Amino acid sequence: MAIAHNPHDGVELAYDSVGEGEPVLLVHGSALSKAIWRGFGYTKALRERYQVISMDLRGHGRSGKPQAQSDYLMDTFVTDALAVLDAVGAAQAHFGGYSVGARIGFSLAVAAPERLLSLTTLGGTFRIQPGSIGRLFFPEYDAALGEGGMPAFVEGWEGTIGQPLDAQTKAAFLANDAPALRAYFAQTEADPAIAEHEIAGICLPSLLMAGTEDRARLADSRRAAELMPNARLVELPGRNHGNTLIPAGPVLDEWLPFLRGQ
Secondary structure (H helix, E strand, O other), rough: OEEOOOOOOOOEEEEEOOOOOEEEEOOOOOOOOOOOHOOOHHHHHHOOOOOEEEEEEOOOOOOOOOOOOOHHOOOHHHHHHHHHHHHHHOEEEEEEEEEEHHHHHHHHHHHHHHHHHEEEEEOOOOOOOOOOHHHOOOOOOOHHHHHHHHHHHHHHHHHHHHHOHHHHHHHHOOOOHHHHHHHHHHHHHHHHOOOOOHHHHOOOOOEEEEEEEOOOHHHEEEEEEEEOOEEEEEEEEOOOOOOOOOOOOHHHHHHHHHHHHH
């Protein structure tokens, strides 16, 4: 593990870099960590041909965990991603992001397209509606975080989905800091959408994947693919938002040929 720093506020950004070849920057979803890419098999598959860079978002994993809502602006996440690319000496990289990682990818493609070779989104959207966090996890998530911390958050979500979380996801959740995650969630819901004309201006080769049961994000991914001149939509049959990434095989069957074609 290595550490980069946001050049503006100095927050530590933990990342891993393995393999050789064109860089691929991987960004996880809310309340998770960079460990999911290794745990679900993506790092192993990608490192055979690429330099795989996986980062912990601020407020997550082993990165710094500021506790003010203003520390989690989307522009700040974009700067964090660029700081990690700078730290590994990558002038450009392919980008792969899941959930909020996908939204960071859209934002990065708008703000600094010259730094990206391609964009892949998984369960992504370029806009978020009020109440989305509660619908994604469970309505009482904020109270659970405030009163019982991460164990209460995990218990609440397992109760909502009616089954235990997989070991990788549960471990990533329990490693989080509850006050930092509350601040992050609050700003996530407050973030404005990326305007459709800005999405239409993304000319990068793009692969937008979402599960057929992840209806809101599938609809948003379809809309983005309609707007973007070099984007292709892939529907992942039977997958909801939570299991977008697993199993990895069908995702990699689309992603690896896409990367090789760039």
